[in-house]
Amino acid sequence: MPDTALVVGGTRFVGRHTVEELLDHDYHVTIFNRGNHDNPFADRGAVDHVEGDRRDETDLKAAKLSVQPDIVIDCVAYYPADVDIATDLFSDVDGYVYISSGDAYGEEEIPKREGETPMRPCTAEQAVDDSGETYGNRKAEGDREIVEAANEGVNAMSVRPCIVYGPHDYTERMDYWLDRVANYDRVVVPGDGQNLWHRAYVEDVASALRIVAEEGEPGAFYNVGDWTAVTLEEMLELIADAMDTEIEVVHAGERELAAAGLSPDDFVLYRDYPHLLATGKLADLGWESTPLDEAMARTVEEHRESERDGSEYDPGRGNEETVLGVLDTL
Template sequence: MTDTALVIGGTRFIGRHTVSELLANDYEVAMVNRGNHENPFAANDRVTHVAGDRTDRQTLRAAKRSVDPDVVIDCVAYHPADVEAATDVFADVDGYVYISSGSSYGAEEIPKREDETPLCGCTPEQATDDSQDTYGNRKAEGDRAVFAAAEAGVNAVAVRPCIVYGPHDYTERLDYWIDRVLSYDRVVVPGDGQNVWQRAYVEDVASALRIAAERGEPGAAYNVGDRRALTLAETVETIADAADTDCEVVPASADALAAGDLTPDEFVLYREYPHLLDTCALADLGWESTPVDEAMERTVADHRNSDRDGSEWDPGREAEERVLGVKETL
C-alpha cells in the first residue's frame, strides 16, 4: 500500500523539493497552502492540493480528513502556536516533521550539537512576533513544542537546517555571489575570506525531512548541513569552477572596505563567528550529503536559467571598485 504524505507549504523552495523527494520515493503527496504561488505540480496526478491557511486549525483538520496522511512535513511553521496546533491535529500520524533552523541555537559553539548546545529563549512577545530579529527564538520554541508533543506520545521530530541554497531559492542569497562571479573577474570578499557560515543543499534538506519522518526518534532534533562546509572564499572559487570561468577572490579587511564606505556585515553570507552544525545524528539514520561541487553545479545551472541576480543583497559595485583600487596600491 502506498504511503501518503502531507506537505504544509510545498510550492516554493524547500517544500517544492520535498514534494519531489517524496514522489521519487513512491509517496502519494498532498499539499496544503493558500495557493498564493504557482503550483509546479499542478499537472501531476499524484499530487493533490488542499487550499487554506495553515494558521487556521480548521484548515489542518480538513486536510487531515481529506488526505489521511501517514506523515506530515511542516515547511511553514513560523510561530510556536503553529507547531502546537499541527502536533495536536496530526497527533496520530506515523511521523510529523517540523522544519526548525540552525538559528534556534542560543550559544556560539563549534560545532553546534542537538543535545548539547543550548537553544534560544522565547518570551510570549517574541512567540507572536513576525520580525527577523525573533526568528531563532520562535524556531527554538517550536522545537520545544515538538519535544512536549513527543512526551505526550506524538511521533514528532524537528529538523534544523543551516542556510539553505539550491535551485528555486527565492531568497537569492547565494545568487548574489553567483552573479558576481559570472559578471566580474575580481570578486571582493570581506575579511580574509576564511569565515564559515555552513549551508545546506536543498535536495539534502528534502531527503533529511523524509528520512526523519520515516526513521527519526520521536522528540529528537536533527541538524542538516553540507558535510563539507566551505569558507566564503572557497564558495566563490567553487562557483567559478561550476561556472567554468576564472575569478580572482580579493579578500578585504575592514580597513580596506572602509575605502568604499562598506563593512563586512554588508556582504550576504558573511558571519564573523563560524556557524557549523554537527550532522552525525542525521547521518546515523542513513542520510547522505551531496558533494558540494555537484550541488554547486546544479545551483549555478539553475541560476543561469532564472532571472535571479541577488541584487537585493548588492553592497554596490562602485563601492567595491573603490576597495579594489585601494587593494591595488597596497
C-alpha cells in the same frame, strides 16, 4: 496503496524539493497552502493540492480529514503556536516533522550539537512577534513544542537546517555570489575569505525531512548541513569551477571597505564567528550529503535559467570598485 504525505507549504523552495523527494520514494503527495504562489506541480497528477491557511485550525483539520496522511512535513510553521496546533491535530500520524533552524541555537559553539548546545530563550512577546530578530527564538520554542508533543506520545521530530541553497532559492542569497562570479573577474570578499557559515544543499534537506519522518526518534532534533563545510572563498571557487571560469578573490579588510562606506556585514553569507552544525546524528539514520561539486553544478544550472541576481544584497559594484582601487594602491 502508497504511503501518503501531506506537505504544509510545498511550492517554493524547501517544500518544492521535499515534494520531489517524496515522489521519488513512491509517496502519494498532497500540498496544503493558500495558493499565493505558482504551483510547480499543477500539471502533475501525482500531486494533489488542498487550499487553505495553515494558521486557520479549521482549514488544517479539513486537510487532514481529506488526505489522512501517514506523514506530515511542516515547511511553514513560523510560530510556536503553529507547532502546538499541528502536533495536536496530527497526533496519530506515523511521523510529523517540523522544519526548525540552526538559528534556534542560543550559544556560539563549534560545532553546535543537538541536545548539547543550549537553545535560544523565547518570551511570550517573542513567540508572537513577526520580525527577523525573533526568528531563532520562535524556532527554538517550536522545538520545545516538539519535545512536549513527543512526551505525550506524538511521533513528532525536528530538522534544523543551516543556511539552505540550491535551485529555486527565492531568497537569492546565493544568487548574489553566483551573479558576481558569472560577471566579474575580480570578486571582493570581506576579511580573509576564511569565514565559515555552514550551508545545506536543498535536496539534502529534503531527503533529511523524509528520512527523519520515517526513521527519526520522537522528540529528537536533527541538524542538516553539507557534510563538508566550506569557507566563503572555497564556496566561490566551487561556483567558478561549476561555471568553468576563473576569478580572482580579493580580500578586503574593514579599513578598505570603509573607504566605500561598507562593512563586512554588507556582504550576504558573511558571518564573523563560525557557524557549524554537527550532522552525525542525521547520518546515523542513513542520510547522505550530495558531493559539493554536484550540488553547486545543479545550483548554477538552475540559476542560469532563472532571472534571479541577488540584487537585493548588492553592496554596489561602484563601491566594490572603490575598494579595489584602494587595495591596488597598497
